[in-house]
Amino acid sequence: MPASTQGARVVAxxxxxxxxxFAAWHFWPSEARRIRHKLDALAAVVNERPADAIGQIAxxxxxxxxxxxxxxxxxxRGAGAIHGRERLLALASRAPNEGHPYAxxxxxxxxxxxxxxxxxxxxxxxxxxxxxxxxxxxxxxxxVELQFRRTDDWRISRIALIDTLEKPQP
Amino acid sequence: xxxxxxxxxxVGRRPIRTFVRVGVLVLVSVVxxxxxxxxxxxxxxxxLPTYRSGSFHLVNRVPYLLRQPARGDVVAVRLxxxxxxxxxxxxxxxxxxxxxxxxxxTVNSRPxxxxxxxxxxxWNLRExxxxxxxxxxxxxxxxxxxxxxxxxxxxxxxxxxPLLF
Numbered sequence: 001m002p003a004s005t006q007g008a009r010v011v012a013x014x015x016x017x018x019x020x021x022f023a024a025w026h027f028w029p030s031e032a033r034r035i036r037h038k039l040d041a042l043a044a045v046v047n048e049r050p051a052d053a054i055g056q057i058a059x060x061x062x063x064x065x066x067x068x069x070x071x072x073x074x075x076x077r078g079a080g081a082i083h084g085r086e087r088l089l090a091l092a093s094r095a096p097n098e099g100h101p102y103a104x105x106x107x108x109x110x111x112x113x114x115x116x117x118x119x120x121x122x123x124x125x126x127x128x129x130x131x132x133x134x135x136x137x138x139x140x141x142x143x144v145e146l147q148f149r150r151t152d153d154w155r156i157s158r159i160a161l162i163d164t165l166e167k168p169q170p
Numbered sequence: 171x172x173x174x175x176x177x178x179x180x181v182g183r184r185p186i187r188t189f190v191r192v193g194v195l196v197l198v199s200v201v202x203x204x205x206x207x208x209x210x211x212x213x214x215x216x217x218l219p220t221y222r223s224g225s226f227h228l229v230n231r232v233p234y235l236l237r238q239p240a241r242g243d244v245v246a247v248r249l250x251x252x253x254x255x256x257x258x259x260x261x262x263x264x265x266x267x268x269x270x271x272x273x274x275x276t277v278n279s280r281p282x283x284x285x286x287x288x289x290x291x292x293w294n295l296r297e298x299x300x301x302x303x304x305x306x307x308x309x310x311x312x313x314x315x316x317x318x319x320x321x322x323x324x325x326x327x328x329x330x331x332p333l334l335f
Contacts, residue, residue, distance in 0.1 A: 002183040006187055008189070009185040009187050011189045013191070015189075076265070107250075107251065107254055108249065108250040108251025108252065108253050108254065109250075110173070110250070110251070122250050123250050123251075124250040124251060124254045126254055128213075129287065134221060136224075137213060137223075138213065138214065139213040139214065139254075141249060141254045141256075142249075143249040143250050144250075157320040162183055163322075164247065164249050164256065164324065164328065165247070165256065165258075165307065165320055165321060165322035165323065165324055166322045166323040167320075167321060167322035168295055168296070168298040168322060168323070
Protein backbone atom coordinates (compact mmCIF):
# COMPACT_ATOMS: atom_id res chain seq x y z
CA MET A 1 0.00 0.00 0.00
CA PRO A 2 1.44 3.41 -0.94
CA ALA A 3 2.49 5.52 2.05
CA SER A 4 0.22 8.45 1.10
CA THR A 5 -2.90 6.23 0.97
CA GLN A 6 -2.05 4.67 4.32
CA GLY A 7 -1.49 8.09 5.83
CA ALA A 8 -4.80 9.37 4.44
CA ARG A 9 -6.58 6.43 6.07
CA VAL A 10 -4.95 7.22 9.41
CA VAL A 11 -6.00 10.89 9.15
CA ALA A 12 -9.54 9.90 8.14
CA UNK A 13 -9.76 7.38 11.01
CA UNK A 14 -8.61 9.96 13.56
CA UNK A 15 -11.11 12.52 12.20
CA UNK A 16 -13.93 9.95 12.33
CA UNK A 17 -13.03 8.89 15.87
CA UNK A 18 -12.93 12.53 16.98
CA UNK A 19 -16.34 13.18 15.37
CA UNK A 20 -17.89 10.13 17.08
CA UNK A 21 -16.36 11.13 20.44
CA PHE A 22 -17.70 14.67 20.10
CA ALA A 23 -21.17 13.45 19.07
CA ALA A 24 -21.28 11.01 22.01
CA TRP A 25 -20.21 13.74 24.45
CA HIS A 26 -22.65 16.25 22.95
CA PHE A 27 -25.74 14.06 22.65
CA TRP A 28 -25.32 11.73 25.62
CA PRO A 29 -28.56 11.81 27.65
CA SER A 30 -28.29 13.46 31.07
CA GLU A 31 -30.43 15.43 33.51
CA ALA A 32 -28.65 18.63 32.46
CA ARG A 33 -29.64 17.89 28.87
CA ARG A 34 -33.26 17.32 29.95
CA ILE A 35 -33.25 20.71 31.63
CA ARG A 36 -31.90 22.34 28.48
CA HIS A 37 -34.68 20.69 26.46
CA LYS A 38 -37.14 21.94 29.06
CA LEU A 39 -35.90 25.48 28.53
CA ASP A 40 -36.23 25.13 24.75
CA ALA A 41 -39.79 23.85 25.22
CA LEU A 42 -40.62 26.76 27.55
CA ALA A 43 -39.37 29.27 24.98
CA ALA A 44 -41.40 27.53 22.26
CA VAL A 45 -44.62 27.81 24.33
CA VAL A 46 -43.96 31.46 25.18
CA ASN A 47 -43.36 32.20 21.49
CA GLU A 48 -46.62 30.59 20.41
CA ARG A 49 -49.14 32.97 18.88
CA PRO A 50 -52.61 31.60 19.73
CA ALA A 51 -55.27 32.53 17.19
CA ASP A 52 -58.11 32.87 19.70
CA ALA A 53 -59.04 32.85 23.37
CA ILE A 54 -59.11 29.06 23.52
CA GLY A 55 -55.57 28.96 22.19
CA GLN A 56 -54.57 31.50 24.80
CA ILE A 57 -56.02 29.33 27.58
CA ALA A 58 -54.20 26.29 26.18
CA UNK A 59 -50.96 28.26 26.12
CA UNK A 60 -51.40 29.27 29.76
CA UNK A 61 -52.15 25.66 30.72
CA UNK A 62 -49.00 24.52 28.93
CA UNK A 63 -46.96 27.21 30.66
CA UNK A 64 -48.18 26.09 34.09
CA UNK A 65 -46.38 22.76 33.62
CA UNK A 66 -43.01 24.46 33.70
CA UNK A 67 -43.29 25.94 37.20
CA UNK A 68 -43.77 24.72 40.75
CA UNK A 69 -46.82 25.97 42.66
CA UNK A 70 -44.72 28.22 44.87
CA UNK A 71 -42.39 29.59 42.17
CA UNK A 72 -40.72 32.89 43.08
CA UNK A 73 -39.71 35.51 40.51
CA UNK A 74 -37.15 38.13 41.54
CA UNK A 75 -37.19 40.80 38.80
CA UNK A 76 -34.19 42.74 40.21
CA ARG A 77 -33.64 46.50 39.89
CA GLY A 78 -35.40 47.05 43.18
CA ALA A 79 -38.73 45.56 42.04
CA GLY A 80 -40.61 43.33 44.46
CA ALA A 81 -40.73 39.55 44.08
CA ILE A 82 -43.66 37.72 42.47
CA HIS A 83 -44.82 34.73 44.47
CA GLY A 84 -46.79 31.77 43.16
CA ARG A 85 -47.53 30.16 39.82
CA GLU A 86 -51.05 31.58 39.54
CA ARG A 87 -49.79 35.14 39.89
CA LEU A 88 -46.99 34.51 37.38
CA LEU A 89 -49.36 33.01 34.81
CA ALA A 90 -51.80 35.87 35.28
CA LEU A 91 -48.98 38.27 34.40
CA ALA A 92 -47.89 36.09 31.47
CA SER A 93 -51.42 36.06 30.04
CA ARG A 94 -51.20 39.85 29.76
CA ALA A 95 -48.43 39.43 27.18
CA PRO A 96 -50.21 37.21 24.64
CA ASN A 97 -47.61 37.64 21.84
CA GLU A 98 -49.95 39.14 19.32
CA GLY A 99 -49.92 42.50 17.58
CA HIS A 100 -46.20 43.15 18.10
CA PRO A 101 -44.86 39.58 18.15
CA TYR A 102 -41.74 38.81 20.10
CA ALA A 103 -39.41 35.84 20.31
CA UNK A 104 -37.93 34.59 23.55
CA UNK A 105 -34.68 32.67 23.38
CA UNK A 106 -32.39 31.25 26.04
CA UNK A 107 -28.72 31.40 25.09
CA UNK A 108 -25.40 30.71 26.81
CA UNK A 109 -27.11 28.18 29.04
CA UNK A 110 -25.04 26.41 31.67
CA UNK A 111 -26.65 23.87 34.00
CA UNK A 112 -25.21 22.82 37.36
CA UNK A 113 -26.71 19.81 39.10
CA UNK A 114 -27.18 20.11 42.86
CA UNK A 115 -27.91 16.52 43.76
CA UNK A 116 -30.64 14.39 42.15
CA UNK A 117 -33.60 16.66 42.87
CA UNK A 118 -32.24 20.15 42.33
CA UNK A 119 -30.38 22.05 39.62
CA UNK A 120 -29.41 25.59 38.77
CA UNK A 121 -29.32 27.11 35.28
CA UNK A 122 -27.46 30.30 34.41
CA UNK A 123 -28.33 31.85 31.07
CA UNK A 124 -29.07 34.94 29.03
CA UNK A 125 -32.69 35.46 28.04
CA UNK A 126 -33.20 37.49 24.89
CA UNK A 127 -36.49 38.96 23.75
CA UNK A 128 -36.42 40.09 20.14
CA UNK A 129 -39.04 41.95 18.20
CA UNK A 130 -39.23 44.02 15.05
CA UNK A 131 -40.10 47.67 14.98
CA UNK A 132 -43.47 48.00 13.26
CA UNK A 133 -42.41 51.12 11.33
CA UNK A 134 -38.78 50.45 10.40
CA UNK A 135 -38.74 46.61 10.66
CA UNK A 136 -35.51 47.03 12.61
CA UNK A 137 -34.68 44.18 14.98
CA UNK A 138 -34.75 45.12 18.68
CA UNK A 139 -33.15 42.77 21.16
CA UNK A 140 -33.50 43.03 24.94
CA UNK A 141 -31.27 40.78 27.00
CA UNK A 142 -31.22 39.91 30.69
CA UNK A 143 -29.03 37.56 32.60
CA VAL A 144 -31.10 35.04 34.52
CA GLU A 145 -30.57 32.37 37.13
CA LEU A 146 -33.16 29.61 37.35
CA GLN A 147 -33.58 27.12 40.16
CA PHE A 148 -35.06 23.79 39.08
CA ARG A 149 -36.66 21.22 41.34
CA ARG A 150 -37.58 17.71 40.30
CA THR A 151 -41.05 16.57 41.36
CA ASP A 152 -42.75 14.48 38.66
CA ASP A 153 -40.59 16.37 36.18
CA TRP A 154 -38.10 19.22 36.28
CA ARG A 155 -39.92 22.43 37.17
CA ILE A 156 -38.72 25.96 37.79
CA SER A 157 -38.99 27.00 41.44
CA ARG A 158 -37.13 30.31 41.32
CA ILE A 159 -36.38 32.88 38.62
CA ALA A 160 -33.86 35.55 39.50
CA LEU A 161 -33.03 38.28 37.01
CA ILE A 162 -29.45 39.44 37.51
CA ASP A 163 -28.47 43.08 37.16
CA THR A 164 -25.32 42.71 35.06
CA LEU A 165 -25.00 46.49 35.05
CA GLU A 166 -25.86 47.84 38.49
CA LYS A 167 -27.82 50.98 37.71
CA PRO A 168 -27.67 53.62 40.47
CA GLN A 169 -31.07 54.99 41.44
CA PRO A 170 -31.69 58.66 40.54
CA UNK B 171 -8.75 11.36 -16.19
CA UNK B 172 -11.64 13.54 -15.08
CA UNK B 173 -11.60 12.04 -11.56
CA UNK B 174 -7.91 12.71 -11.28
CA UNK B 175 -8.48 16.36 -12.21
CA UNK B 176 -11.12 16.87 -9.50
CA UNK B 177 -9.09 14.95 -6.96
CA UNK B 178 -6.09 17.13 -7.61
CA UNK B 179 -8.22 20.26 -7.57
CA UNK B 180 -9.70 19.47 -4.13
CA VAL B 181 -7.03 17.58 -2.25
CA GLY B 182 -3.91 18.41 -4.21
CA ARG B 183 -1.07 16.07 -5.07
CA ARG B 184 -0.43 15.37 -1.40
CA PRO B 185 -3.77 14.67 0.29
CA ILE B 186 -2.32 14.25 3.78
CA ARG B 187 -0.65 17.62 3.62
CA THR B 188 -3.91 19.16 2.37
CA PHE B 189 -5.89 17.56 5.22
CA VAL B 190 -3.35 18.79 7.77
CA ARG B 191 -3.42 22.29 6.32
CA VAL B 192 -7.22 22.39 6.40
CA GLY B 193 -7.16 21.02 9.96
CA VAL B 194 -4.68 23.64 11.11
CA LEU B 195 -6.70 26.40 9.41
CA VAL B 196 -9.90 25.24 11.11
CA LEU B 197 -8.15 24.94 14.48
CA VAL B 198 -6.58 28.40 14.22
CA SER B 199 -9.94 29.92 13.19
CA VAL B 200 -11.73 28.25 16.10
CA VAL B 201 -9.11 29.48 18.59
CA UNK B 202 -8.84 33.01 17.16
CA UNK B 203 -12.57 33.67 16.69
CA UNK B 204 -13.64 31.64 19.72
CA UNK B 205 -11.25 33.01 22.34
CA UNK B 206 -9.20 35.95 21.04
CA UNK B 207 -11.13 38.07 18.53
CA UNK B 208 -14.81 37.57 19.24
CA UNK B 209 -17.21 38.69 16.51
CA UNK B 210 -20.24 40.65 17.77
CA UNK B 211 -23.17 42.40 16.12
CA UNK B 212 -24.79 45.33 17.91
CA UNK B 213 -28.54 45.74 18.32
CA UNK B 214 -30.18 48.87 19.68
CA UNK B 215 -29.43 52.58 19.67
CA UNK B 216 -27.59 53.02 22.96
CA UNK B 217 -24.18 53.48 21.27
CA LEU B 218 -25.31 55.98 18.65
CA PRO B 219 -23.74 57.81 16.89
CA THR B 220 -20.52 55.77 17.38
CA TYR B 221 -22.07 52.41 16.47
CA ARG B 222 -25.30 51.88 14.57
CA SER B 223 -27.69 49.05 15.29
CA GLY B 224 -26.80 45.99 13.23
CA SER B 225 -23.13 46.86 12.80
CA PHE B 226 -20.47 44.15 13.04
CA HIS B 227 -17.40 44.34 15.30
CA LEU B 228 -14.59 42.28 16.79
CA VAL B 229 -13.83 42.22 20.50
CA ASN B 230 -10.12 41.89 21.25
CA ARG B 231 -9.54 39.95 24.49
CA VAL B 232 -5.75 40.38 24.52
CA PRO B 233 -5.25 44.03 25.66
CA TYR B 234 -6.79 43.55 29.12
CA LEU B 235 -4.44 40.68 29.80
CA LEU B 236 -1.67 43.28 29.65
CA ARG B 237 -3.33 46.41 31.05
CA GLN B 238 -6.37 47.59 32.96
CA PRO B 239 -9.44 48.95 31.15
CA ALA B 240 -9.17 52.69 30.59
CA ARG B 241 -11.63 55.56 30.41
CA GLY B 242 -12.96 56.01 26.90
CA ASP B 243 -12.57 52.35 25.90
CA VAL B 244 -15.61 50.87 24.17
CA VAL B 245 -15.86 47.40 25.65
CA ALA B 246 -17.86 44.18 25.59
CA VAL B 247 -19.49 43.30 28.91
CA ARG B 248 -20.33 39.62 29.30
CA LEU B 249 -23.73 38.45 30.49
CA UNK B 250 -24.10 34.67 30.97
CA UNK B 251 -21.75 33.89 28.09
CA UNK B 252 -20.51 35.08 24.73
CA UNK B 253 -23.53 34.91 22.49
CA UNK B 254 -24.99 38.13 23.93
CA UNK B 255 -22.85 40.95 25.34
CA UNK B 256 -23.38 44.60 26.18
CA UNK B 257 -21.31 47.08 24.19
CA UNK B 258 -20.66 50.18 26.32
CA UNK B 259 -18.05 52.88 26.94
CA UNK B 260 -16.03 53.01 30.15
CA UNK B 261 -16.44 56.43 31.78
CA UNK B 262 -15.61 55.73 35.42
CA UNK B 263 -12.67 53.95 37.04
CA UNK B 264 -12.32 52.31 40.46
CA UNK B 265 -12.22 54.83 43.30
CA UNK B 266 -13.94 57.61 41.33
CA UNK B 267 -17.36 59.17 41.93
CA UNK B 268 -19.59 59.22 38.83
CA UNK B 269 -22.87 61.02 38.30
CA UNK B 270 -24.92 63.04 35.82
CA UNK B 271 -25.92 66.68 36.19
CA UNK B 272 -28.33 68.08 33.60
CA UNK B 273 -27.02 65.62 31.04
CA UNK B 274 -23.34 66.19 31.75
CA UNK B 275 -21.30 63.30 33.09
CA THR B 276 -19.36 64.22 36.21
CA VAL B 277 -16.25 62.50 37.52
CA ASN B 278 -15.44 63.48 41.11
CA SER B 279 -17.89 66.41 40.71
CA ARG B 280 -16.17 67.76 37.57
CA PRO B 281 -17.77 67.55 34.11
CA UNK B 282 -16.05 65.16 31.73
CA UNK B 283 -15.36 66.23 28.16
CA UNK B 284 -17.07 63.68 25.94
CA UNK B 285 -16.68 64.54 22.25
CA UNK B 286 -18.35 61.25 21.24
CA UNK B 287 -21.69 62.37 22.74
CA UNK B 288 -23.81 64.39 20.33
CA UNK B 289 -27.24 64.50 21.95
CA UNK B 290 -27.91 65.04 25.63
CA UNK B 291 -31.17 64.68 27.48
CA UNK B 292 -31.22 66.21 30.95
CA TRP B 293 -30.04 63.15 32.83
CA ASN B 294 -29.63 63.59 36.57
CA LEU B 295 -28.05 61.02 38.83
CA ARG B 296 -26.38 61.64 42.14
CA GLU B 297 -22.72 60.67 42.29
CA UNK B 298 -21.93 57.04 43.01
CA UNK B 299 -18.57 55.96 44.42
CA UNK B 300 -16.94 53.07 42.58
CA UNK B 301 -15.40 50.39 44.75
CA UNK B 302 -12.14 48.61 43.89
CA UNK B 303 -12.61 46.46 40.81
CA UNK B 304 -15.70 48.39 39.68
CA UNK B 305 -16.05 50.39 36.49
CA UNK B 306 -18.85 52.64 35.26
CA UNK B 307 -20.05 51.98 31.71
CA UNK B 308 -22.62 53.84 29.62
CA UNK B 309 -23.60 54.15 25.97
CA UNK B 310 -22.87 57.20 23.84
CA UNK B 311 -26.52 57.91 23.08
CA UNK B 312 -27.55 60.26 25.89
CA UNK B 313 -30.46 61.64 23.92
CA UNK B 314 -32.69 58.78 25.01
CA UNK B 315 -34.55 58.78 28.35
CA UNK B 316 -32.36 57.68 31.26
CA UNK B 317 -34.87 54.97 32.19
CA UNK B 318 -34.55 53.36 28.73
CA UNK B 319 -30.75 53.27 28.75
CA UNK B 320 -28.82 50.31 30.14
CA UNK B 321 -25.80 51.58 32.05
CA UNK B 322 -24.17 51.37 35.44
CA UNK B 323 -21.50 49.72 37.54
CA UNK B 324 -19.83 46.55 36.39
CA UNK B 325 -17.17 44.32 37.89
CA UNK B 326 -13.80 44.06 36.16
CA UNK B 327 -14.27 40.31 35.55
CA UNK B 328 -17.27 41.07 33.34
CA UNK B 329 -15.31 43.30 30.96
CA UNK B 330 -13.95 41.04 28.24
CA UNK B 331 -12.07 43.47 26.05
CA PRO B 332 -12.19 46.57 23.86
CA LEU B 333 -13.76 46.59 20.43
CA LEU B 334 -11.11 46.29 17.72
CA PHE B 335 -13.19 48.38 15.31
